[in-house]
Amino acid sequence: MLSELSSHLNALVDCDPNLAVREAREIVVDGPNRFNLMSLRAATLVNAGALLGNQDAIGEGLELYRELHGLYPMADITYNLANGLVAAANCGADNSEWVDHQEQTRAYRAEARRCYWRVLQDGDADPDLRTQAWTNIANLFAKTYRLSEAHDARLSALKVDPTNGVAAFCAALDLMWLFKRGGCSELTRMEAVMLAKQALRNKERIVQYAGARVAAKVEALASELSDSPSRSHHTNPFIRWVEEERLTLAPVVELVDPSLGKLDWLTLPGILEREPEVGSRPAPLFAMFNMLKSDFALARDLAWRASDESVWPKTGQFADTLDYALYGPDTSALILAHRTALDLLDKVAVMANHYFELGLAPNKVSFGRLWRDSADKKTGTPLTKKVEVLIRAGVYAMYGLAELADDYDGSDGILRSQKDLRNSGTHRFVVLHDFGDPSRARQAPEIEHLNHSDFIAEALRALRVARSAIQMIALAISQHEEILRKQTDGMIGTLVVPDHH
Numbered sequence: 316m317l318s319e320l321s322s323h324l325n326a327l328v329d330c331d332p333n334l335a336v337r338e339a340r341e342i343v344v345d346g347p348n349r350f351n352l353m354s355l356r357a358a359t360l361v362n363a364g365a366l367l368g369n370q371d372a373i374g375e376g377l378e379l380y381r382e383l384h385g386l387y388p389m390a391d392i393t394y395n396l397a398n399g400l401v402a403a404a405n406c407g408a409d410n411s412e413w414v415d416h417q418e419q420t421r422a423y424r425a426e427a428r429r430c431y432w433r434v435l436q437d438g439d440a441d442p443d444l445r446t447q448a449w450t451n452i453a454n455l456f457a458k459t460y461r462l463s464e465a466h467d468a469r470l471s472a473l474k475v476d477p478t479n480g481v482a483a484f485c486a487a488l489d490l491m492w493l494f495k496r497g498g499c500s501e502l503t504r505m506e507a508v509m510l511a512k513q514a515l516r517n518k519e520r521i522v523q524y525a526g527a528r529v530a531a532k533v534e535a536l537a538s539e540l541s542d543s544p545s546r547s548h549h550t551n552p553f554i555r556w557v558e559e560e561r562l563t564l565a566p567v568v569e570l571v572d573p574s575l576g577k578l579d580w581l582t583l584p585g586i587l588e589r590e591p592e593v594g595s596r597p598a599p600l601f602a603m604f605n606m607l608k609s610d611f612a613l614a615r616d617l618a619w620r621a622s623d624e625s626v627w628p629k630t631g632q633f634a635d636t637l638d639y640a641l642y643g644p645d646t647s648a649l650i651l652a653h654r655t656a657l658d659l660l661d662k663v664a665v666m667a668n669h670y671f672e673l674g675l676a677p678n679k680v681s682f683g684r685l686w687r688d689s690a691d692k693k694t695g696t697p698l699t700k701k702v703e704v705l706i707r708a709g710v711y712a713m714y715g716l717a718e719l720a721d722d723y724d725g726s727d728g729i730l731r732s733q734k735d736l737r738n739s740g741t742h743r744f745v746v747l748h749d750f751g752d753p754s755r756a757r758q759a760p761e762i763e764h765l766n767h768s769d770f771i772a773e774a775l776r777a778l779r780v781a782r783s784a785i786q787m788i789a790l791a792i793s794q795h796e797e798i799l800r801k802q803t804d805g806m807i808g809t810l811v812v813p814d815h816h
Contacts, residue, residue: 317348317351317352317355320342320355321355324338324339324355324359325359327359327363328359328362328363328366332362332363332364332366332367333363333367335359335362335363336359336360336363336364336367336369336372338359339355339356339359339360339363340356340360340375342355342356344356344379350383350386350387353379353382353383354383354392354395356376356379357376357377357379357380357383357395357399358376358395359376360372360373360375360376360379361373361376361377361380361395361398361399361402362402364376364402364406365402365405365406368406368407369406370403370406370407373399373402373403373406374403376399376402377396377399377400377403380392380395380396380399381396383396384396390433390434390437390439390440390441390444391441391444393430393433393434394430394431394434394444394447394448396430397426397427397430397431397434397448397451398427398451400423400424400426400427400430401423401424401427401451401455403420403423404420404423404424404427405420412707413711414698414703414706414707414714417459417714418697418698421721424455425721425722425725425728427451427452427455428452428455428722428729429727429728429729431448431449431451431452431455432452432729434448435448435449435452435471442475442476443476445475446472446473446475446476446479446482447472447479447524449468449469449471449472449475449482450468450469450472450479450481450482450485452468453465453466453467453468453469453472453482453485453486454485456468456715457485457489459714459715459718460711460712460714460715460787460790461715461718461719461783461787462489462493462567462715462786462787462790463567463568463779463782463783463786463787464719464779464783465485465486465489466486466489466490466561466567466568467561467568467779469482469483469485469486470482470486470561470568473486473513477513478516478517478520479517479520480513480514480515480516480517480518480520480521480533481514481520481521481524481525481529483510483511483513483514483517484510484511484514484521484529484532484533484536486507486510487507487508487510487511487514487536488507488536490503490504490506490507490510490567490569491504491507491536493566493567494507494567496793498566498582498584498793499565499566499567499569500565500569500572500580501572502569502570502571502572503566503567503569504540505570506569506570507540508540508541511533511536511537511540512537512540514533514537515533515534515537518530518533518534521533549571549573553619554571554573554578556619557571557578557615557619558570558571560775560778561779562615562775562778562779562782563578563579564578564579564580564581564608564611564612564782564785564786565578565579565580565581566581566786566789567786568782578612579608579611579612581608581785581786581789582604582789583600583601583604583789583792583793584789584792584793584796585796586598586600586601586792586796587796587799587800587803599669600666600669600670600792603662603665603666603669604666604789606662607659607662607663607666607785608785610655610658610659610662611656611659611778611781611782611785613655614651614652614653614655614656614659614778614781615652615656615778617648617649617651617652617655618648618649618652618653618771618774618775618778620645620648621645621646621648621649621652622645622771623645624643624645626645627643627644627645627648628644629643631643631644636746636756636757638748638751638753638755638756638757638764639748639749639750639751640746640747640748640756640764641746641747641748641749641767646747646767649747649770649771649774650740650745650747650770651740652774652777652778653736653737653740653770653773653774653777654737654740654741656774656777656778656780656781657733657734657737657777657780657781658737659781659784659785660682660720660723660780660781660784661680661681661682663682663716663784663785663788664680664681664682664685664720665677665680666788667685667713667716667788667791668680668685670792670795671701671702671705671710671713671791671795672701673685673699673701673702674701682720682723682724682784683720683723683724683734684720684724685702685720686698686699686702686713686716686717686720687699687702687717687720687721698717702717705795708795708798709794709795709797709798710791710794710795710798711791711794712787712788712790712791712794713787713791715787716784716787716788716791719780719783719784719787723780730780732773733773733776733777733780736763736773737777739763740763743761743762743763744761744762744763745762745763745765745770746762746763746764746765747765747766747767747770748764748765748766748767749766749767749768753765753766
């Protein structure tokens, strides 16, 4: 009986969503099948409501999913709640300005990210659910110009399920968009080709999850791109590790091209000089960006070297705390790599404050609080006027920075644990253990006890967060410079900024 009702409503969603909504509202959610009936009613209301642009129907479905999640906080319910939140956020997107829509749906999208994130951290979640959660959170990132985080998420989706054609296709599209903007290597296009071909090999999955129209787009893209050439593996273990962990500081998250001779070749675009009287020296912005890249390279190098304890001289004698804890410069290097990576976020904010003339004193700038006004009971935390004006003008990557800051600085943000761990490593003590349960170590409020392998994963995630912020500030500056050039009349004199080396 229940399976027949489910099949009937699913068919109605496709052919007559209005009737699907009406019949879903008539479902009585009582009796022994209450859980399944609530789930079916919620799914029908959300899916049909999304097709109709009916916010009321989506809202009813969301209310049911919230009730279900309160009773049964399982991964599949969390995932469906996230999808409902995304449907609510997408409703009416065509009827308002991009910035207005992002701000109006900010709470929905933040909660959806948190729900997807919980699914992704659940080791017992079904692989199909996890690959879809990675794909969906990637789509959320991409819509707000968090493009490298989106690419990371899509590659993670493909790692869980290599047949996820939707993730492969979306990754290829975004790479091609960045490639056409300029500044990327030919390897960016090559990776887009590889992903488009991978997507086409799994066309049936695309039809299943995204529909025949998207599948047709995959075929069109794949036919536009030539076959990618064969590529030899890196012999240098460090280069191979950097590529596998996606830690290059390039315009996009891409493969490593040995012919370039550099891993970190992300550069600033041409900058229109605002102080022509200073002569022929490059603007201070270039020095700031150089140091961002330098610090990132050091943090990454520390994380790599920390994996080999033989790199560090054995000069210390340490007490055995009888809890399998690790002590020595290799352990401290790993903790320092994590801290150094996240310290870069404040430096990105200082650079943005300087370049975009946001008006704060440099020593008053923090990444978490640069982009929005202080909390207010009536207005919440709106974008500052200067930031809002810039985004409306077309500096869309700045919104990605503001959203990343929300996830990092917000008390319930998906990256808040990174900030808390950074604060523990900076102001107190982090102790890593290579065996046993860290929670069984002798506890003190001054010490954070963590598993060594878990902390390695956190350090790599911190490096990717920093990489994302650096790439976004470069993209935001590029978008702003395009706007300034269109507003500039007459000839523009140029000064070549040479390679420092």
